[in-house]
Amino acid sequence: MLSERQMMILRAVVRDFTNTGVPVGSKALAKQLPIHVSSATIRNEMAALEExxxxxxxxxxxxxIPSVEGYRYYVDHLVKPDPLRPNDIxxxxxxxxxxxxxxxxxxSQSATILSNLTSYTAFTLKPELKDSRLSxxxxxxxxxxxxxxxxxTDSGDVENQTFDVAGDVDGEQLEAVVRLINDQLVGLTLPEVLKKLQADIPVQIANYLQSPQGFLDIFGDVLTRAAQERFYVGGRLNLLNFSQDSDVDSLKSLYSLIDKTDDIASVLGQPSDKISVRIGNEMTNDALRNFSLITATYDVDQHGQGMIAILGPTRMPYSRMLGIVGAFREELAKKLLDYYRFYDE
Amino acid sequence: MLSERQMMILRAVVRDFTNTGVPVGSKALAKQLPIHVSSATIRNEMAALEExxxxxxxxxxxxxIPSVEGYRYYVDHLVKPDPLRPNDIxxxxxxxxxxxxxxxxxxSQSATILSNLTSYTAFTLKPELKDSRLSxxxxxxxxxxxxxxxxxTDSGDVENQTFDVAGDVDGEQLEAVVRLINDQLVGLTLPEVLKKLQADIPVQIANYLQSPQGFLDIFGDVLTRAAQERFYVGGRLNLLNFSQDSDVDSLKSLYSLIDKTDDIASVLGQPSDKISVRIGNEMTNDALRNFSLITATYDVDQHGQGMIAILGPTRMPYSRMLGIVGAFREELAKKLLDYYRFYDE
DNA sequence: TTTAGCACTCAAACTAATCAAGTGCTAAGA
DNA sequence: TCTTAGCACTTGATTAGTTTGAGTGCTAAA
Structure with a gap:
């Protein structure tokens, strides 16, 4: 349990440190705090906080400096999102x-905007229906x-792939295959399609194609790509800014993390309606030890739910970041609603 | 004009320095060289080389250490490409x-292989006919x-783009537009298509579509993408390896260079049949001051000419790199010939 | 033309000294 | 009981001074 004064001090420590990056001492605090106490008093309180x-x-x-638990407490109880600056708007x-x-x-543009506003790395995911179907x-x-x-898919995703075939293309065979797929698979969810693809479909296709394997490969490929959530990343290079001392190896593993869709998905985790902040080693991934991740969902009514996220150093100005994320999620939802309205009605 | 002995010394200096990264002195050379002279003699020769x-x-x-001119002399007159290591093969x-x-x-796989072999960054460009036509x-x-x-295009390039349209899609209108394009534009080179697109086509299309502008934008977009040479990049992250001291800013500008197709194209320059080496500030781009670029073309007979390239620190083992590039261009050409043979005949 | 010898240079590694910011603790005051 | 002035102490950072070692240019003799 923290006293009012301790909260005030913790808040000041976090704010100071995230702004300057320098450990903050009792004297500086004494000068800065709204209450009038001596540095010795502050030292006592700080000892308690450290305890x-x-x-x-x-x-x-x-x-x-704040510990991970300190940041956590700050984010959960003390922080207040900053309003957007006029410039940001x-x-x-x-x-x-x-x-x-x-x-x-x-x-994709949103990822760029977010990274510009924050000067960190941003991720965006477009709104998705929970289980989209092959349409x-x-x-x-x-x-x-x-x-x-x-x-x-019925959520508007399109995947395509070009491939070369040996021998002449037989228009009728193609027609037949397309009809087969559309008859048997349209309307199913993608995982269902995938299951059928391994079971009865190959047998049926063998009626129309001499060598169905190549085709099945391609189809499976396009299918898994469509089933994958597709993140956009903005401000990749900003990661270099906080690499100062951190070695090349950890930077490399960070980048390979970011470029693998599956890995990002697992790091970003499940959507939750609130804005969520994960700090340093609260994320299991070791490459993220010195980073924090702010994620937020946005709702586009019946068009599903999307996600935005910001990845920056643990030592980030949370109040400003939370302000940006909070405001942006709404702007984005609004924009998308406009978009759907225009094309749907 | 260099004496035999001076060449021998220059070669040894370059080889030593590219291997170790440490400036090489007269004593070390005296021990290492096949001829038996004292370090003082070497010092005299080195003074001449410096002159x-x-x-x-x-x-x-x-x-x-070698100067840019020294590397140049080495590459032009002294280096002998290493044969591939069994492992490389x-x-x-x-x-x-x-x-x-x-x-x-x-x-794209080739870019990855090249970057793995060299542990530098690699670029590949697929074989292109000089002026491909819309097919x-x-x-x-x-x-x-x-x-x-x-x-x-008739060189097998495919570009596509999905877009949303307001109002109902009228099948007949689409048909008409497609027929128009195919009648009027197929067979022309892409620059010619682009020119026509700005001249008479819009007028004609206006007969079929109420609002042709949206369509023309899309078509122009896909067209310019198809006209662009498309490089594949392998081993992006390897650039981090030589960034040790060099600052974040120059790294950033390097990466933005690499990610812009136009910029790469201008850096790689015109194809020439020989393997070409450009060293440090021989490239005008300032971000490349400490890098060297090895480029080579490969021919796939009537299917056109492609390009491979390696970007690494000026201080790279040229003999090994030249060996790799030389061997790989041939392997790749062979592989592609096989590929075309399979699908074309 | 080559080479042994020598004085000289410079970066790098190490040491010592000083500084500044900060802490914990004690004892006195409110 | 809480606050605070005062003080001894700790520590990283900075600076200056030393030492070391690799290397050079130059001279003079072979």
Whole structure:
């Protein structure tokens, strides 16, 4: 249990340290705090806070920095999101204001905006229905030996892949295969499709194609890509900013983490309606030891739920970041509603 | 004009320095060289080499390192490409041995292989006919309001883009537009298409579509993407290895360079049949001051000419790198010939 | 032309000294 | 009981001074 004064001090320590990056001492606090107490008093309080594991020293006679638990307490009980700066509002308005022809452009642009506003790395995920279903499949002959496979889901995702085939393309065979897929698989959820693809479909396809394996590979490939959540990343290079001392190896593992869709998904975790902050080693991944992750969902009514996230150093100004994330999620939802309204009605 | 002995010394200096990274002194050379002379003699020769600007000191009493001119002389007159190590051959065989369904997979895989072999950053460009022509265009309706535009060139490049349209999709209008494009534009080179697109096409399209601008934007977009050379990059992260001292800013500008297709293209420069080495500030781009670039073309007979490249620190073991690039360009050409043979005949 | 010898230079590694910021603790005061 | 002035102490950072070792240029003799 913390006293009012202890909370005040903890808040000041976190704010000071996130702003300056320098351990904060009792004297500086005494000068800065709204109440009038001596540095000795503050020292006593700080000793108490340290006792509880909320702050710690970097060496025996240094000032204090927040521990992970201290940040946690701060984020849970003390922080108040900053309102957006006028400048931030301008940036959002002007970057999101234009016309877009695709959902993905809006989402990808959002990642860039978020990374610009924060100067950290940002992730965005477009709104997804919980289980999207296969709504269409096409095979489009392109040239002598080239075919494009296109797969569409009812949430509007499109995946496609071009491949070369040996031997002549037989239009009727293609037709038959497409009809088969559309008859048997459209309307199922993607995992269901995948299951069927391993069971009865190959047998049936064998009626139309001499060598169905190649085709099944392609189809499976496009299918798994469609089933995967697709994150956009903005401000990759910003990770370099806090790499100062940290070695090249950890940077490398960080980047490979970021570039693997599966890994990001597991790090970002399950969506929750609140804005969530995960701090340092609260994330199991070792490469993220010195980072914090702020995630938030956004709702686009019946069009599903999406996600935005910011990855920055543990030592980030949480109040400002929470303000940005909170405001942006709403701006984005609004923009998307407009978009859907325009194209759906 | 260099004497035999001076060449021998220059070669040894470059080899030593590229291997160890430490300035090389007269004593070490005296021990290492095949001829038997004292370190004092070597010192005299080195003074002569320095006189000619081929080597230089890092400070007044240090050993010597090659200057850009020294590397240049070495690469032009002294280096002999190393033969591949058995291990390298294995890597190439196993990574390039499998079956591929697309040219692009082979090319992109090649960038990865090259970066693995060298532990530098590698670029690959697929074989291109000098001026490829538009060979087909499709508009595929996907859902209620979604359309995919597909563009095919006679060199087998495929570009596509999905976009949303307001209002109902009218099948007949689409048909008409596609027919128009195919009638008027197929067979032209891409720059010609682009020119026509700005001149008479819009007028004609206005007959079929109420608001042609949206469509023209999309088509132009896909077109320019198809016209662009598309590089694959392997081993991006390897750039971090030589960043030790170099600051974050220059790293950032390096990465933004690498991620812009246009910029890479301009850096890689015009293809030449020989293997070309550009060293440090021989490239105008300032971010590349401490790097060298090895580029080579490969020919796939009537299927055109492609390019591979390696970007690493100026201080790279040129003999080994030249060996790898030389061998790999041939392996790749062979593999592609096989591929075309399989799908074309 | 080569080479032994020598004085000289400079970065790097190590040592010692000083500084500044901060702490804990004690004892006196409110 | 809480607050605070005072003081001894700790520690990382900075600075200056030393030492070491690799290397150089130059001279003079072979």
């Amino acid at each position: 509880q594991g909320l702050i710690k020293k970097t060496h025996s006679s240094s000032g204090r 301008d940036v959002i308005q002007s970057s999101l204001g234009g016309d877009f022809h695709k959902i993905d452009e809006i989402i 269409g499949f096409r095979l489009v002959p392109l040239g002598k030996r080239q075919i494009m496979a296109i797969l569409v | 000619q600007g081929l080597i230089k000191k890092t400070h007044s009493s240090s050993g010597r 294995d890597v190439i065989q196993s990574s390039l041995g499998g079956d591929f369904h697309k040219i692009d997979e082979i090319i 087909g265009f499709r508009l595929v309706p996907l859902g209620k309001r979604q359309i995919m535009a597909i563009l095919v």
